[in-house]
Amino acid sequence: MPQLQSKERGAAAVEFALVLPILLLLVVGIIEFGRLYNAQIVMTNAAREAARTMAVTKDAGLAVSAAQAVAGGYTINVAPGTCTPDTQVTSTVTSQVDLLTGSWFTFGPVNLTGIGAMRCGG
Template structure:
């Protein structure tokens, strides 16, 4: 009789472990998905900010808005970028009338890895700003 009682208690503990595992797994998976999603969005932010900086730098050096837009797109090939203001131009610095600068703001809608689970739209809008002093 004792052998049977001992075996029944072990089975109950296995069942409790399975229930605990079933309760914890969704929380752990959500945590891992959140970490991956954060890394994805942070990487997109860096790429878009670099695209804005490259657009401003190219505009400041060449003075050609078309070349600046091409330079921004070459830095972020996987993103559909919107560059503003249109057209990019060197304007007088508000703090120093002797200097001219160009400000490029690049925006893109980045799809989320989790899709609509975290955000009903399934995308997040990310923007970056680049400012450079114009030559000459």
């Protein structure tokens, strides 16, 4: 492989310095999107579990406990609906998820909502 002249080495360093911030921004954006997408899935599963528990047991306390168990480490607010025979119960789970880069760019937490529905009575 031929030796690069000193001017060409300097050009490569400048090109790298120009591309690196864009590459890092892209990687951090992918990581943040993945975290938020995972949190959204957790919220939806927690809402679905609350709706299922409410449809089977008709106990709002158990529905809230079931949703909190599914949510793991997230702090959630659960609003289970009421269940009457042959109707559909809907539960809503909301949470605020902090961003990893929030302190860098002064972005606040992101509000996520999960909604689950199930027919009452099994």
